[in-house]
Amino acid sequence: MIWFTEYQTKNTGLTVKVKEAKHVQSKYQEILLLDTYEYGKMLVLDGAVQTTERDEFIYHEMLAHPALIKHQNPERVLVIGGGDGGTVREVLKHPSVKEVHLCEIDEDVINISKQYLPTISCELNNPKVSIFVEDGNKFLDERKEYYDVILLDLSDPVGPAEALFKRAFYEKVKASLRKNGIMTAQTESPFLQEEYFKTAVKEIQKVFKNYGTYLAFIPTYPAGMWSFTMASDDVNILDSSEKDYEKIKDLNTKYFCDKIYTSLFALPKFVSDLIK
Amino acid sequence: MIWFTEYQTKNTGLTVKVKEAKHVQSKYQEILLLDTYEYGKMLVLDGAVQTTERDEFIYHEMLAHPALIKHQNPERVLVIGGGDGGTVREVLKHPSVKEVHLCEIDEDVINISKQYLPTISCELNNPKVSIFVEDGNKFLDERKEYYDVILLDLSDPVGPAEALFKRAFYEKVKASLRKNGIMTAQTESPFLQEEYFKTAVKEIQKVFKNYGTYLAFIPTYPAGMWSFTMASDDVNILDSSEKDYEKIKDLNTKYFCDKIYTSLFALPKFVSDLIK
Structure with missing residues (x-):
């Protein structure tokens, strides 16, 4: 055994x-x-x-949909990290999306996911998707003011993803968004990775005018309590509109829904206190 | 090691x-x-x-406060189970409460908690508290229409607590509430204990006119995703008032807060679907 x-x-x-x-x-x-x-x-x-067949839907839905709903017409989306393809699959549920770029540093992650995780990687061959096996840091230098939504689907801030949790990197993300662009990053567990969480969120707060942090239950991630931070210079992400709810109605999801969207930024007190 | x-x-x-x-x-x-x-x-x-010093505040706050806020003037409160005393400690944060009964079947749990878990059991000697070492099922037979709030702080529905997850028991709980009474039960993990969760919630739904299920992040409980179900015959627990928020302002809590209260019943889609 x-x-x-x-x-x-x-x-x-x-x-x-x-x-x-x-x-x-x-x-x-x-x-x-x-x-x-x-x-x-x-x-x-x-x-x-990183991901399991049984609970991956929670992480991938909650990383992708809130920003894609807040953006009024997302056409160009970039996913950095996320070589398993789960985030790309969720992004493609939004009919306005014309082009998805996936920038993953490790080609082996993509290949293993294509071979062994077909329910997660299933949209990696979609004609709207282009895959770039590159360092996200370098990739962004060549794409200024291009994307509507950027999703940071990174592993922990040790190893290959370390530099992608720093302020210089969030500045690059901002420079690669076009007008009304929004980014969402996974920002670790506020419970078992308090320092990673605080640092990532506070760096994002310094770079963008508007920001908000939200949580999701992810059973196989530390403490089962995971955070994401959404940010934008032009869009007041704390607002929502009737049109948002019409878009949500048409999404085929298992975790994300209208109620989760309405209460997205309702944090437990100790979590708000950490990032005040 | x-x-x-x-x-x-x-x-x-x-x-x-x-x-x-x-x-x-x-x-x-x-x-x-x-x-x-x-x-x-x-x-x-x-x-x-059952409980740990580091994350117990989440479970105990989320079991106790929502019902005590929804009730307009809780004076008499019963906790069944919960021999560690954490729920009693939270109940006593509400100044309207005059009398707390704790009904725990296992005296050893109370004694061990008093000895080794002082930050949790600290209010068990409060003069407002009476402890009954009894079976909750029998205890309720003698207390009809007495309590304003009953909190079911039970272990899993195997072993000593098994009979306390059944419809006959919820009927007794209802009969022991006086006018405008509210009960809240812990109802297991919707992720790793799907059947326990569904059964407990559906039985409660059959017994009470008004009910609502909510979740909290509890790192040391199965999947870190835990559920509670609140129910009442007389109180529409889905409503809230300005007075509720005034009461919340004065509570000294680490997890529960106004935002958590506002979005209490916002469930992920798959959880709502399980108990429709």
Whole structure:
């Protein structure tokens, strides 16, 4: 019997029973593909769970839809990280979207996801999608004022993604948005990764005029309590309109819905206090 | 080095590093008191984590405050289960409360909590509190139309608490509420305990005219996604008033707040679908 424990801190972790394990050492990180009894296939990078077949819908829906609803007409979308394809799949549920760029540094993540996670990677071959195997930091230098929505679908701020949680990077993201552009970043767990969370959110607050942080329940992420931060210079993201709700009605989702949208920025007191 | 894993299902669990462990076999269950590195002291009954010093505030605040705010003048409150005292501590933050009854079947849970969990059990000796070491099912037979608020702070529906998740028990709870009474029950995890969750909520829906289910992030409970169901025959619990918000302003809490109250019943789509 194989058991795998992801140490979310040095003192606590998530333990899962495993049917089969597959190891790949890529140029950037250790990739582990586990077939688990509880969560189905699970993708693990450098020991940290990235996505599982059973609960991936929550993370991918909550990263993609709020910004795509707030934007009145998103046509060009960039996903940085997210080589598994789950965020791209959600982005393509919005009929206004004409072009999705996926910038992922590690080609092996894309290939393993295409082979073993077909329900997640299923839209990577969609003709609207272009894949760039590049460093997100360099990629943005060549795309000024281009995107309507940028989604930062990054692994933890250690290893390959470290530089992408810094203020200089958020400045580049802002410069790559065109008028009325919005970005959303995953910003870690406010409970078990308090410092990562605070730092990421506060750097975003320094760069953009409007911002808001929201949470989602993600069972396989640290503490099951995950955060995202949305930001924009031109759009007051705290507002919403009737048109937003019409768009939500037509979305095929399992977690995100009108009620989640209405109460998006309602944070528990201790979480608001951390980022005041 | 000691590690403890709570198996939340047979295929997944929460793993924590332990400094010291203490075992007691009570008349009803195996009681384990762990001193953990991540979560401080942790109380475990029959292998299931009940409370930890670090995250207990979330469960206890979210079980107690919503009903105590919805009720316009709660004076008499009953807590069934909850021998650790955390719910009683939160109840006593409401100045209108004159009398709190705690009905806990297992005296050893109370004694261990008094000895080892002082920040949780701290109000058990408050003169407003009476403790009854009794079976909740029998206790209610003798208290008809007495309470303003009843809080069901029960362990999982296996072992000593099994009968307290059934319709006959919810009928008794209803009969023990006086006019404008409200009850809230913890109703398990909609993610890893889908059947327990559905059954408990649907039974409550059959017994009371008004009801609503809400969630809270509880890192040490299954999937970190926990549910509570509030119900009342006389009070439309979906409504709220300005007076509610004035009461919330004066509460000293770390999780519960005005925003959480406003968006209390905003559920993810898959959770609403389970209890439609």
